[in-house]
Amino acid sequence: NEVKKIQGHKDAIRALSFSPSDLKLVSGGDDCVLKLWDFETGREERAITGHHWDVKCAEWHPTKPLILSGGKDHKVKIWDARTGTCLDTVHAHKNTVRAVKWTINGNMFVTGGRDQKIKLYDLRRTAEALVTFAGHKNEVTALA
Numbered sequence: 245n246e247v248k249k250i251q252g253h254k255d256a257i258r259a260l261s262f263s264p265s266d267l268k269l270v271s272g273g274d275d276c277v278l279k280l281w282d283f284e285t286g287r288e289e290r291a292i293t294g295h296h297w298d299v300k301c302a303e304w305h306p307t308k309p310l311i312l313s314g315g316k317d318h319k320v321k322i323w324d325a326r327t328g329t330c331l332d333t334v335h336a337h338k339n340t341v342r343a344v345k346w347t348i349n350g351n352m353f354v355t356g357g358r359d360q361k362i363k364l365y366d367l368r369r370t371a372e373a374l375v376t377f378a379g380h381k382n383e384v385t386a387l388a
Contacts, residue, residue: 252279252288259302259313268325270311272299278313280325292328294321301343306350314341320355322370334370336363345387356384 255274262269262283269281278292278299297316304311309325320334320341337357345354352374355363360380363373 249286252281252291253277255298258298258300261302261304261311263304263309263325264306268304270302270304270325272302272313272315274298276315278302278311278323280328290328292323294323294330294333295319298340300340303344303346306346306348308350310350312344312346312353314344314355314357316340318357320344320353320365322367332370334365336365336373337361340383342383342385343387354387356387358383360384362387 253273253275257271257273259272267283269283270278272278276295279288280290282289295315295317299313299315302311302313311323311325314320318337320336321330322332324331336355337359339358341355341357343356352364352366360383362377362384364375365373
């Protein structure tokens with residue numbers, strides 16, 4: 245049974261993440277756009293642009309109105325969910341960013357890419373990864 249049907253992207257949807265309250269939803273897709281939705285009404289609240297190629301992953305911060313997104317443009321972006329403003333752009337990988345994940349406390353985040361690497365970043369200092377995990381034999385498509 246369908247709980248809700250929401251339409252709005254012009255191409256394939258690659259990412260979905262609920263806000264901590266479950267009242268909002270972010271979606272991202274091959275149209276290079278993130279969309280914020282009011283889940284109860286199904287209404288689009290905001291379209292966020294800034295990735296220059298497909299959005300492949302997105303995740304809402306566990307406690308704050310922040311969204312991480314990653315894409316085929318090799319970048320991770322940190323967005324203010326209230327305004328749609330890009331707060332930071334991280335040149336994280338040498339190929340498509342396939343997965344992003346906040347740590348439980350939200351002070352750090354992890355990225356996974358088609359370049360077969362996983363990188364850990366501190367939210368307060370994103371210029372350089374704290375740790376890079378190499379050695380995967382294929383692209384990293386999921387983080388848990």
